[in-house]
Amino acid sequence: MTNPWMIDNTHILLRLVCAVLLGGLIGWERERSSHAAGLRTHILVSVGSALIMLLSMYGFVAFVKEPSVRVDPARLATAVISGIGFLGAGTILFTGKSITGLTTAASLWVVAAIGLAVGAGFYFAAILTTLFVFLTLLLLNVVEQRYIRGHHTHVVTVRGRTGSGLLEKVSGFMKEREVRIRKMEVHVKDEGTPSVPGQTSSAAEITMHLTSEKQMDPAEMTHQLLRMEGVYSVAIE
CATH class of the missing domain: 3.30.70.260 (ACT domain)
Structure with missing residues (x-):
């Protein structure tokens, strides 16, 4: 792809499939832990973010050469980062004794960023981030439960x-x-009438x-x- 404003269907398919796999890996960990946002939610966030990034970069190629139009490939991506906060807020619950769902909300935010990275073609950064997030959720949870949390x-x-x-x-x-x-x-x-007279x-x-x-x-x-x-x-x- 020598033209930065053009992309073929093969690369579009590759990026969307990669977004499904990376988002699904993190979603699988959340699903097995029975969290509010699981496999399907993380996949949808990742694929949706990748598609929006593809649209932002390549969807307006017809207007690139127009003299009065200024194309910004990152404009739609910034909207994803802001909008994902509403979805993450829905996973945060106050149970009366503690607040739960913060980690799942953070994982949704990171998955959105991974989807954007995949949509932009930053495969190495997206894969590396996915591995870091997966290990953090899977391994550090065990360490936290066993050694860090004292009560x-x-x-x-x-x-x-x-x-x-x-x-x-x-x-x-x-x-x-x-x-x-x-x-x-x-x-x-x-309670009304006492069960024992005089008490x-x-x-x-x-x-x-x-x-x-x-x-x-x-x-x-x-x-x-x-x-x-x-x-x-x-x-x-």
């Missing part, structure tokens, strides 16, 4: 009767297991944000909390 967080909601010393029992339960309570909310309401009967809802250096088993913790006197409901996130 695990959970939100536990316990409902029961206050007359049975519910708050003291739950607090002691967490202390025995070396689980730190970072935040606690207690809501008490009257007040009220229900309490205790919501705790917990931090533990060890991974907690939600099923086991739920079972043990339900065995406590006065506890009739447990929810763990």
Whole structure:
């Protein structure tokens, strides 16, 4: 291709196929980890970005020689970088205890850049970036989970009767297991007629944000909390 404003169908096919493969590799990693944006989303972003880059570079060749027209091959590419932010924002979720989806949003942004690079013919940079991103998502996640993150967080909601010393029992339960309570909310309401004459009967809802250096088993913790006197409901996130 000696003419910088011309491209044949073979090279168009090559670039689009390359965008599918590179975007699909990163999307496969996100898919296997059950993230909001997976294989199909990453492929579509990569191919779409490559097509827009091809259109920006070669789609307006008929107007290149016009004296009053100034062709800018990077104009549509800048719009992709700005527009991908809206798609990435849709993958970010606030769950009440943490924010999730930031890595997936970043992977979509990088995949868009990879698609643009492929569309422009920068195969080496696109392939190298894809390998770096894939290794970062696949390997560093294991390293982060095992060596960097020093604690695990959970939100536990316990409902029961206050007359049975519910708050003291739950607090002691967490202390025995070396689980730190970072935040606690207690809501008490009257249940009406007391079950035992002469004693007040009220229900309490205790919501705790917990931090533990060890991974907690939600099923086991739920079972043990339900065995406590006065506890009739447990929810763990």
